Amino acid sequence: MIEFANVSRRYANGQFGLQDISFRLPTGRMAFLTGHSGAGKSTLLRLIPALDRPTSGKVMIGGYDLGKMGRHQYPKLRRQIGVVFQDHHLLSDRCVFDNVALPLQVSGYLPGDIRRRVDAALDKVGLRDRQRAAIDELSGGEQQRVNIARALVNRPRILLADEPTGNLDPELSRDIFNRFFEFHAVGVTVLIASHDVELLKQFPVPRIALNQGRISGFEEPDA
Amino acid sequence: MSPNSAMDSHATREKSSRPLATWRRHHRQCLKGAFARLIRRPLGAWATILVLGVVLSLPALVMTLGHQVERIGELWMADAARMDVYLRAEASESDREELAEWLENQETVESLRLISPDAGLQTLALRLQIDGLDSMESNPLPWVAELTLRDARMETRMALAEALHEQPAVDEFSTGGEWIERLEQIRSFFDELGWWLLVLLGLTVIFVVGNTLRLELHERRREIALIALIGGTERYMLRPLLYDGALTGLLGGAIAALLVTSALSIVSGPVQRFAASYGAAIEPASDPGTVGLLLATGTFLGWLSAQIIGRFYIGRLSTP
Numbered sequence: 001m002i003e004f005a006n007v008s009r010r011y012a013n014g015q016f017g018l019q020d021i022s023f024r025l026p027t028g029r030m031a032f033l034t035g036h037s038g039a040g041k042s043t044l045l046r047l048i049p050a051l052d053r054p055t056s057g058k059v060m061i062g063g064y065d066l067g068k069m070g071r072h073q074y075p076k077l078r079r080q081i082g083v084v085f086q087d088h089h090l091l092s093d094r095c096v097f098d099n100v101a102l103p104l105q106v107s108g109y110l111p112g113d114i115r116r117r118v119d120a121a122l123d124k125v126g127l128r129d130r131q132r133a134a135i136d137e138l139s140g141g142e143q144q145r146v147n148i149a150r151a152l153v154n155r156p157r158i159l160l161a162d163e164p165t166g167n168l169d170p171e172l173s174r175d176i177f178n179r180f181f182e183f184h185a186v187g188v189t190v191l192i193a194s195h196d197v198e199l200l201k202q203f204p205v206p207r208i209a210l211n212q213g214r215i216s217g218f219e220e221p222d223a
Numbered sequence: 224m225s226p227n228s229a230m231d232s233h234a235t236r237e238k239s240s241r242p243l244a245t246w247r248r249h250h251r252q253c254l255k256g257a258f259a260r261l262i263r264r265p266l267g268a269w270a271t272i273l274v275l276g277v278v279l280s281l282p283a284l285v286m287t288l289g290h291q292v293e294r295i296g297e298l299w300m301a302d303a304a305r306m307d308v309y310l311r312a313e314a315s316e317s318d319r320e321e322l323a324e325w326l327e328n329q330e331t332v333e334s335l336r337l338i339s340p341d342a343g344l345q346t347l348a349l350r351l352q353i354d355g356l357d358s359m360e361s362n363p364l365p366w367v368a369e370l371t372l373r374d375a376r377m378e379t380r381m382a383l384a385e386a387l388h389e390q391p392a393v394d395e396f397s398t399g400g401e402w403i404e405r406l407e408q409i410r411s412f413f414d415e416l417g418w419w420l421l422v423l424l425g426l427t428v429i430f431v432v433g434n435t436l437r438l439e440l441h442e443r444r445r446e447i448a449l450i451a452l453i454g455g456t457e458r459y460m461l462r463p464l465l466y467d468g469a470l471t472g473l474l475g476g477a478i479a480a481l482l483v484t485s486a487l488s489i490v491s492g493p494v495q496r497f498a499a500s501y502g503a504a505i506e507p508a509s510d511p512g513t514v515g516l517l518l519a520t521g522t523f524l525g526w527l528s529a530q531i532i533g534r535f536y537i538g539r540l541s542t543p
Contacts, residue, residue, distance in 0.1 A: 049452065072456075079454030089449050103453040108245040154453070 001027045002048060002158065002189065007057030009043055009213075017043035019213045021057070025191060027157075030184040032200050033193040035210035041193035044210070045160050048191070049081045050074050061158070079107055082151030082188075086163035089147065090135045096122070096146050097131040103154040121149040125179060141172040148179055152188075159183055161192040165199065173199055249462060257466035260439070268471065271435045275475025275521060278427055280482040282420035283509075283517050287483060289413030291507055292406060295498075304333075304375035308387060308396040310366040318392040319366055325390065326368060331379050334371045340364040365394060377404050425524050432471055432528035436464055440536045447540045457537055464533040465526055472525020476518040483517070484509045 002025040009017040018040045025031050033041045046052040047059050050066050059066045061077065069077065090099050100121055104114045122128040125145035135143065144164060151159060161180065165173035177192075177199070184190045194200055200207065204221035261268045308326070310319060319337065326335050338346070343364040348354070372379055387393050440447065450460050487507045498505035 051452065074451075075454040075456045075459075077454075078452060083452055089445070089452075091446055091449065102450070105249075106450055106453055106455040106459060108242060110245070150453075 001062060003060040005058040007054045007059060010055040016213045021215055023208055025189060027189055028187045030190040030205050032205050032207045034207050036195055039210040040213040041210055042162050045162050045193055048160055049078045079154055080157045082156035082159045084147050084151045084161040084164045086166035090143060092135045095132050095134055099146055100149045100153050117153055121153040125149045141168055144176055152183060159188050159190045163194055177203060253463045253466040256463050257470045271431060272471055272474045272478060274431055275428055276478025276482055278424045279476060279479035279517055279521055282417045282424055283479055283483045283513055284486060285413055285420055286417035287509055287513055289410050289417060292410045292413060295505060304372040306370045306372060308368040309394045310392050311394040312365055314392040322390055322392045331373055331383050332370050333373045336369045338367040338369055343367055377407055428524040429528040432468055432525050433532040436468055436529055436532045444540055447537060460537045461533040464529045468525040468529025469522050472521040473518060476521025480514040480517045
């Protein structure tokens with residue numbers, strides 16, 4: 001479960017990235033974070049894997065207060081959270097396989113396990129036959145699928161996506177969202193930030209709307 | 224659910240059942256990676272290594288010079304392990320015998336020869352080539368105990384001198400080691416200067432390597448941020464950098480050893496000829512201890528630099 005309780009994030013220049021945010025996303029549920037650019041979606045997502053700290057309020061993951069977590073505990077938390085970014089964050093000096101294998105290497109998996117799990121993850125995103133390809137050889141959509149495979153290869157409990165379809169055409173965007181649904185279907189808690197309201201409307205998922213760092217509304221999917 | 228309990232998903236069950244093997248594998252990867260990065264950026268990396276070599280060679284040369292002075296001293300000390308003890312004029316025969324026995328029992332004394340005033344006078348007459356000294360009314364020379372010491376080190380002399388002060392039959396004695404003391408002071412000066420230079424230039428090495436590693440970290444910041452995001456520990460992120468630093472330091476130490484050896488081989492001929500003109504045989508050469516010290520110091524300083532820079536920057540890149 002992801003829980004925000006009166007969370008605010010104020011920057012050094014005095015501006016608020018987030019103000020008094022409270023919501024709860026139960027385990028295994030999926031939600032969209034919507035709002036214009038600068039509404040605070042990325043700021044909110046960064047608080048979940050402890051990439052940033054709130055100025056006030058509590059961020060709870062699985063009932064555990066991140067504010068009370070020691071620095072040495074971050075890696076363990078982050079291994080349970082898959083993150084998909086708009087700009088992929090792929091390492092261009094490594095092939096597809098090595099990019100996807102990275103979370104498993106970091107977690108200390110054996111080579112045999114890594115091979116098996118990377119194959120399975122690439123299979124799921126339809127890129128198994130391109131595992132030795134260089135990142136630069138891939139299209140934008142393929143790179144985003146590598147990004148998703150890497151986020152999921154470690155079988156995380158939570159999947160966060162920040163504008164995952166920002167540069168993709170509508171058809172590819174739907175394809176990417178369908179893959180998120182597949183993972184949600186097996187019990188992964190999914191939180192996706194996107195400003196593409198038209199795309200989000202196509203999916204029956206609750207929406208948390210942000211505006212200037214505040215929650216401006218909760219929307220349940222249309223029946 | 225907490226990071227230590229419920230956050231351990233089913234995935235962790237499949238994780239390495241051989242953490243030591245995983246750890247070793249990562250070390251191997253880091254070592255290979257360090258060599259690969261060195262080859263990939265030959266100019267920048269080797270420029271740093273060369274600077275390290277030059278910087279480390281300076282204290283090493285000073286220390287080697289100190290060792291050479293020590294060796295010269297050792298060569299001359301073999302002939303200088305002598306000490307003369309002058310007895311009081313009123314010392315009786317039994318006093319002399321008692322003193323001789325005491326001296327023979329001293330660990331530091333190898334041999335002893337008692338020289339009577341008459342024998343002393345004869346020797347003096349022979350040395351000065353003066354006739355008629357034996358016709359003097361009274362012999363002003365005292366009994367002398369000529370000692371040969373087991374070693375000519377200053378500490379040995381000083382210890383014996385201290386003990387001799389307690390002997391009632393002893394009037395005075397000559398330690399004869401003033402020049403050895405001076406030589407020892409010179410050696411000590413070079414040694415101390417070498418260590419001070421090593422400390423000062425060691426700090427330079429830390430800054431030079433640190434700056435190179437900082438640039439390396441800057442280039443790899445995306446990768447580090449990504450590894451932090453997917454759950455890499457600081458130690459995991461730091462390890463490749465430690466290998467980079469240690470390898471750079473080791474190679475810098477090797478260059479320094481090469482420079483010192485080359486410098487000594489260049490001056491070897493003139494020094495040998497100079498020493499031979501004084502009847503001594505000196506062959507300046509860097510000893511394995513200095514080479515080992517350079518390699519170890521270089522490696523340690525590189526590693527230390529990586530620790531300092533790495534902990535600072537990786538901490539900033541990976542934590543809020």
